[in-house]
Amino acid sequence: MIWNQSIECMDREGMEALQLRRLQDMVDRIYYNVPFYRRKLQEVGFMPGDVRHLSDLSKLPFTTKQDLRDNYPFGLFAVPMSEVVRVHASSGTTGKPTVVGYTRKDLDTWAETTARCLYMANTSRQDVVQISYGYGLFTGGLGLHGGAERIGASVIPTSSGNTEKQLMLMEDFGTTLLACTPSYALHLAEVREKSGMDRSSFKLRYGVFGAEPWSERMRGQIEEQWQIKAYDIYGLSEVMGPGVANDCDARSGLHVHEDHYYPEIIDPLTEEVLPQGEKGELVFTTFTKEAFPLLRYRTRDISVLHREPCACGRTLARIERLMGRTDDMLIIRGVNVFPSQVESVLLEFGEAAPHYQMVVEREGTLDKLTIEVELSPALFSDTITGLAHTEKLIRDRLDSVLGISASIKLVEPGSTPRFEGKSVRVTDKREI
Numbered sequence: 001m002i003w004n005q006s007i008e009c010m011d012r013e014g015m016e017a018l019q020l021r022r023l024q025d026m027v028d029r030i031y032y033n034v035p036f037y038r039r040k041l042q043e044v045g046f047m048p049g050d051v052r053h054l055s056d057l058s059k060l061p062f063t064t065k066q067d068l069r070d071n072y073p074f075g076l077f078a079v080p081m082s083e084v085v086r087v088h089a090s091s092g093t094t095g096k097p098t099v100v101g102y103t104r105k106d107l108d109t110w111a112e113t114t115a116r117c118l119y120m121a122n123t124s125r126q127d128v129v130q131i132s133y134g135y136g137l138f139t140g141g142l143g144l145h146g147g148a149e150r151i152g153a154s155v156i157p158t159s160s161g162n163t164e165k166q167l168m169l170m171e172d173f174g175t176t177l178l179a180c181t182p183s184y185a186l187h188l189a190e191v192r193e194k195s196g197m198d199r200s201s202f203k204l205r206y207g208v209f210g211a212e213p214w215s216e217r218m219r220g221q222i223e224e225q226w227q228i229k230a231y232d233i234y235g236l237s238e239v240m241g242p243g244v245a246n247d248c249d250a251r252s253g254l255h256v257h258e259d260h261y262y263p264e265i266i267d268p269l270t271e272e273v274l275p276q277g278e279k280g281e282l283v284f285t286t287f288t289k290e291a292f293p294l295l296r297y298r299t300r301d302i303s304v305l306h307r308e309p310c311a312c313g314r315t316l317a318r319i320e321r322l323m324g325r326t327d328d329m330l331i332i333r334g335v336n337v338f339p340s341q342v343e344s345v346l347l348e349f350g351e352a353a354p355h356y357q358m359v360v361e362r363e364g365t366l367d368k369l370t371i372e373v374e375l376s377p378a379l380f381s382d383t384i385t386g387l388a389h390t391e392k393l394i395r396d397r398l399d400s401v402l403g404i405s406a407s408i409k410l411v412e413p414g415s416t417p418r419f420e421g422k423s424v425r426v427t428d429k430r431e432i
């Protein structure tokens, strides 16, 4: 049995005392070890030692994705690189990724919190866990891997892609728990049907799905098509990776491992902390992370926070199923994509500001991204081979920057919409 009962069922008073001690320690560490935070804290007149109550946190400055970008790649690390044993990265808003680092102790914390999530989803050492999240710079694969190994389950690290092989291994190895994006779980079911494989020859019982928005409707579809119970796992690379929160059998929100990752909900415009039960932007402070501590990180994810104990017995705070974002980040086949990344690539090809439209659709169960690129004089060529060449150059460059393939449609000068106010570059036709 892997869960931390003394933490997960701690009374509020005990939890807040623990959080205050950890916050004090964290503010100390970032003040002395990260020049960026020292400057920010000095700007608001804060010294280590000034944190007396948990509510003092609301007086401290926020950290944003732009701050991470300005300090690329390792500027916000609080330990020397000799202490860093792992680096991951996720999409930044332009060509450069957001980089995160882990000490050995951070990996240990990550494995523990992800194991707690998997335990909420009924995982035990009897399980065969197939991890079809991508391994590599993305935190999904290795993050779930650490948690499943911590439980003592038998881990099959298939990573993403190669659907037929995934199904073959799932059947042959008797996979009981599947971890992947919810849309990929549906795709796997669809391919299984098409290839005439019989559901009854699979031993699958549970699934842990996340890394992209999904709905109760989609949960119902997955549960029906696979005849399993599906759980929602949330996380983001900046805070740790998968395993920041997960839902339990009570299905009344995702329990946040708030002894390590402290959640707040703010009004994204006024930046005021909102009372529990109100909808707003999720903000996280990491209490124990050594390599890459984060103070009040603005996730841009929208949710609602609840602190009453749950029917399952846990007292850990809960966030409601994620409800969208305050920025224009899209998640396409599990990969985070910002329109500004597309823009920065197109700028490499022409002299003027590029005109483009992104269309996202769900074909069957898979996401498809089409980018209509308006030809500028610099891109223009009057031969068919010239156009095909231009299209290939743009496609290859976008593939490598975005990390997913997109169809490119070259369109005539002047044919994409122009905007007087805020431009609308994205049409998302997916129904989730």
Ligand code: DLL
Binding pocket: 090, 091, 133, 139, 140, 209, 210, 211, 212, 213, 214, 232, 233, 234, 235, 236, 237, 238, 241, 242, 243, 299, 301, 322, 325, 331, 336
């Ligand atoms: O997606 C970490 C992860 C991997 C979570 C595997 C769960 C499972 P990033 O690539 O940094 O990290 O993307 C983080 O994905 O801010 C949300 O917008 C979105 N997201 C993650 N989980 C969920 C979820 C990983 N369960 C961004 N529901 C986050 C809705 C989610 N959105």
